[in-house]
Amino acid sequence: MTDAPVLAVRGLSTQFRIGGAWRAATRNVAFDLFENQTLALVGESGCGKSITCQAILGLLPHGVARVEGSIRYRGRELVGLAEPEMEGIRGSEIAMIFQEPMTALNPVMPVGEQIAEAILVHRKCARAEAKAEAIAFMDRVRIPAAAQRYRDYPHQFSGGMRQRIVIAMAMACKPKVLLADEPTTALDVTIQAQILAELRDLCANFRMSMVFITHSLGVVAAIADAVAVMYAGEIVEMAPVEELFAAPKHPYTQALFRAIPRVDENAEGLQPIPGQVPPITAFGEGCRFAPRCPARMPRCTGPTPRLAGAPGSGHAVACYLHHSETLDAEAAR
Amino acid sequence: MTQAAPLLQVFNVSKSFDVPRRLGAPPGKVHALDDVSLEIAEGETLGLVGESGCGKSTAGRAFLRLIEPDAGEVWFDGENLTAAIPRRMRALRKRLQIVFQDPYSSLNPRQKVADMLAEVLTVHKVCPRAEFPDRIATLLAEVGLPPAAAGRFPHEFSGGQRQRLGIARALSVGPDLIVADEAVSALDVSIQAQILELLGRLKAERSLSYLFITHDLGVVRYFCQRAAVMYLGRIVETGPVRALLDDPLHPYTRMLRAASPVPDPAAARKTVQVTGEVPSPLAPPSGCHFHPRCPLATAACRHARPAVTDMGDGRQVACHLYG
Numbered sequence: 001m002t003d004a005p006v007l008a009v010r011g012l013s014t015q016f017r018i019g020g021a022w023r024a025a026t027r028n029v030a031f032d033l034f035e036n037q038t039l040a041l042v043g044e045s046g047c048g049k050s051i052t053c054q055a056i057l058g059l060l061p062h063g064v065a066r067v068e069g070s071i072r073y074r075g076r077e078l079v080g081l082a083e084p085e086m087e088g089i090r091g092s093e094i095a096m097i098f099q100e101p102m103t104a105l106n107p108v109m110p111v112g113e114q115i116a117e118a119i120l121v122h123r124k125c126a127r128a129e130a131k132a133e134a135i136a137f138m139d140r141v142r143i144p145a146a147a148q149r150y151r152d153y154p155h156q157f158s159g160g161m162r163q164r165i166v167i168a169m170a171m172a173c174k175p176k177v178l179l180a181d182e183p184t185t186a187l188d189v190t191i192q193a194q195i196l197a198e199l200r201d202l203c204a205n206f207r208m209s210m211v212f213i214t215h216s217l218g219v220v221a222a223i224a225d226a227v228a229v230m231y232a233g234e235i236v237e238m239a240p241v242e243e244l245f246a247a248p249k250h251p252y253t254q255a256l257f258r259a260i261p262r263v264d265e266n267a268e269g270l271q272p273i274p275g276q277v278p279p280i281t282a283f284g285e286g287c288r289f290a291p292r293c294p295a296r297m298p299r300c301t302g303p304t305p306r307l308a309g310a311p312g313s314g315h316a317v318a319c320y321l322h323h324s325e326t327l328d329a330e331a332a333r
Numbered sequence: 334m335t336q337a338a339p340l341l342q343v344f345n346v347s348k349s350f351d352v353p354r355r356l357g358a359p360p361g362k363v364h365a366l367d368d369v370s371l372e373i374a375e376g377e378t379l380g381l382v383g384e385s386g387c388g389k390s391t392a393g394r395a396f397l398r399l400i401e402p403d404a405g406e407v408w409f410d411g412e413n414l415t416a417a418i419p420r421r422m423r424a425l426r427k428r429l430q431i432v433f434q435d436p437y438s439s440l441n442p443r444q445k446v447a448d449m450l451a452e453v454l455t456v457h458k459v460c461p462r463a464e465f466p467d468r469i470a471t472l473l474a475e476v477g478l479p480p481a482a483a484g485r486f487p488h489e490f491s492g493g494q495r496q497r498l499g500i501a502r503a504l505s506v507g508p509d510l511i512v513a514d515e516a517v518s519a520l521d522v523s524i525q526a527q528i529l530e531l532l533g534r535l536k537a538e539r540s541l542s543y544l545f546i547t548h549d550l551g552v553v554r555y556f557c558q559r560a561a562v563m564y565l566g567r568i569v570e571t572g573p574v575r576a577l578l579d580d581p582l583h584p585y586t587r588m589l590r591a592a593s594p595v596p597d598p599a600a601a602r603k604t605v606q607v608t609g610e611v612p613s614p615l616a617p618p619s620g621c622h623f624h625p626r627c628p629l630a631t632a633a634c635r636h637a638r639p640a641v642t643d644m645g646d647g648r649q650v651a652c653h654l655y656g
Contacts (some may be wrong), residue, residue: 046523156648158610189593190384190610191610216598218601221594221600257596260522260526261552263551264600269553270530272530273523274527276523
């Protein structure tokens with residue numbers, strides 16, 4: 001790992017205009033992504049994990065969404081970047097894959113040609129060369145008989161194979177950062193295991209960094225180096241993966257672990273988290289988990305707790321229960 | 334196991350669907366259920382697990398005769414469902430209910446909750462109309478919804494609440510057996526745990542039995558006593574949940590178990606031996622359907638369908654390794 005992060009996000013807030021008012025979908029999101037590192041953004045539906053990735057790539061629609069804060073890709077500010085310049089980054093520097101591969105594939109174009117097209121858009125080379133490279137990438141993501149299947153259409157592939165094609169397309173431009181938005185959620189577990197292994201391999205071989213969005217802590221355990229847990233538009237805890245699983249600190253993270261039925265252990269009883277995630281129109285001040293939190297204190301509804309942790313530990317948490325550590329960290333600065 | 338006859342007994346049920354000729358593909362037949370037998374005891378929860386397309390949803394529907402099986406018999410509480418005349422079947426439906434994965438698509442968006450429940454109560458002549466408001470209020474309370482929910486439309490509810498509505502509707506006729514078809518799969522974990530807790534509580538209070546169809550082995554471990562594993566229309570292994578998950582016998586159960594994500598970074602990174610994909614159900618492999626992906630396949634597996642072997646302790650497996 002080098003010192004400078006490939007991607008540095010600071011104070012990222014995204015707002016949407018809903019019923020005439022601007023509502024913050026994410027608030028003060030900050031993280032660093034280093035070379036060859038996989039950061040998992042984990043959280044339940046509506047916590048802002050997809051919006052964060054779309055903001056990074058400038059995919060949020062202008063007019064109804066606005067982005068504040070800073071997103072630096074290798075030192076270059078992406079927030080407010082003009083569209084033509086953003087296009088130079090999209091795909092070739094930062095690529096994205098989605099949950100449903102069919103929405104990313106053109107149903108009436110052979111898959112091989114789609115990959116070759118992606119190569120041609122981003123790089124000047126001969127068509128034959130692009131085709132050879134597309135086949136090499138199809139082979140790389142283990143599509144059997146890649147050369148023969150070059151001219152097949154998306155509907156002739158299974159869901160898992162389609163996701164491999166989308167991954168091949170994303171990899172074809174050799175991006176430095178891959179944003180993967182629930183890429184295995186729609187797949188069966190045996191296929192999911194294969195795709196996760198594939199992505200781990202690709203990241204290692206291409207020294208690629210990845211932001212991996214998922215709602216499953218099991219998938220996080222399998223893919224991530226570091227984890228950011230999101231709740232209602234904010235990162236509430238961030239830590240290296242082993243540490244987060246060994247000693248989760250935020251009451252929400254702890255509650256998530258207690259709510260998962262595990263395949264490897266007999267649970268005496270699950271502990272559901274009471275209530276539900278507030279809608280975006282009801283995001284208030286203070287800790288947004290407070291209404292559901294078993295350890296709620298009066299101050300939790302006051303100023304929002306900031307994400308902070310002991311220096312050098314890499315483990316940060318936004319919770320007043322750990323405020324002494326927060327103060328230590330601030331004193332050290 | 335009790336000595337009493339099981340609540341639901343399924344004997345050699347098969348169901349195939351014709352697939353019409355499509356662009357560039359000849360017409361074919363999908364054997365969604367191929368000689369499926371199982372039973373559910375009173376008060377038991379049987380998990381039916383497998384990957385997409387394995388036939389588990391077809392199984393749930395065929396057992397309730399929501400689709401007619403081609404062959405085989407289904408017995409419910411000592412009565413042959415597959416031979417029941419429509420009038421009798423309608424009466425039996427009060428005792429056999431189903432809850433779907435996506436409650437929104439099974440709720441009428443223009444019908445208020447109270448009207449939706451009243452309709453079910455009317456159709457099944459559950460109680461006199463005068464008792465409807467009380468009955469509806471009780472049902473809503475039972476599934477953890479506020480009384481005000483009765484006057485709302487489905488779109489006004491969150492996913493978890495809609496699933497509660499689906500459950501309330503199933504409960505309204507006082508069933509003995511509920512088929513839950515991926516009933517918690519679309520929900521976030523915190524909500525999933527709430528619904529599982531609700532289903533568990535209802536089971537105890539109303540002494541319900543469940544056929545719990547799911548792809549999530551974690552949910553099976555938590556919620557089911559026994560489980561049956563399906564692969565391409567056939568049941569390959571049945572047994573008590575803990576034994577089945579801790580010491581899977583069939584190579585497919587082993588693969589499924591190994592591929593299930595575990596929230597433990599050390600365990601999750603072990604290389605999982607998963608090979609190939611589920612083949613097309615239009616042209617399933619010969620012999621044992623699993624043999625092309627099986628690390629232990631022999632010549633026999635390519636030619637002969639393995640018979641079900643009783644392994645004792647309530648475990649059955651259909652694999653030549655044990656035959």
